[in-house]
Amino acid sequence: MAKHDALPLVVLTEQFAKLPGIGMKSAARLAYHIMSMDEEDVAAFAQALLNARQTVHYCRCCENLTEQELCPICDDPSRDSSVVCVVESPKDIAAFERTGEYKGLYHVLHGLISPLRGIMPDDLRIRSLLERVRKGGIEEVIMATNPTVEGDATASYLSQLLKPLGVSVTRLAFGLPVGGALEYADEVTLYRALENRNQM
């Protein structure tokens, strides 16, 4: 966008460019696209932004995003409340739910500890997790953070805080992805698969 562009377009481009993964060129393209949309469609988009931000908040129990005080999962009496799966973000819950196998509850950290990026334990939803465990009724906490340096570090940190509270703390298994070819597996994955081998 150059100085010859109309100011509201420049402002809109800057707004798009603030979003993650959208650079100035993509932002300009999106802003021009908005100009070609019907006015009602743009109004619907703006309303969707406001609605989502205003009506969606964090579940009082698991910190997942929800419109209610409790999210549908915490509110479901058929779920096993003795198991809590700790994930980085609400997206991860969707992935677990797709398997259809997990019947326990979740806890969303909303980030991973990353000193390099200035994200410290206090920035995450750790206090509410400890409170849930202290309240009792939870037997196992599954660490389901990503298998990255930050995910592993966060899992270790939480494990040290949780173990003294008398719960079993487990970590997702690492190994070969199902359907993957052995020859394409990276060394670390293969090493972990070997280390965690099971009796047949």
Added chain:
Amino acid sequence: MAKHDALPLVVLTEQFAKLPGIGMKSAARLAYHIMSMDEEDVAAFAQALLNARQTVHYCRCCENLTEQELCPICDDPSRDSSVVCVVESPKDIAAFERTGEYKGLYHVLHGLISPLRGIMPDDLRIRSLLERVRKGGIEEVIMATNPTVEGDATASYLSQLLKPLGVSVTRLAFGLPVGGALEYADEVTLYRALENRNQM
């Protein structure tokens, strides 16, 4: 986004996914990002969308996007109104203005003729271009559509309409990009560069 997500988030994701170049996964990521933004920032974004769509419209003369009746370029008496450069979209004007060399006016088609994608001449701002030329005062029309099949076809089509009106119709030169290496030039570009060679 799965059925476990709050509805307003699903709606927002669908809105993002309607934008060009944004798939469902990116749209979900953007929607989650909106949730982590300050409420005022989201309101500013929504307002920018509405503002841009409502206050920006087409220049009465050249069809560029502007907040005024005439865009700043058409409204500038120091520009040479005898030359009109025909471009596909408002973005292209910014590119020409960056050169600082072009002093004429523009005309924005808002697309290229593309029967395969259902874009016919009537969908473009061609009528207003012909009216401008008929009104008189224009000596040269420069076709500055992209060097693609659709850009070339649109330029040829317009040229046939414009020539009978007694104006000179020119096309941007094709050749080697300045600073480019000959060995990396594709055959068509090199052929055009050879064909259009100049006396030294």
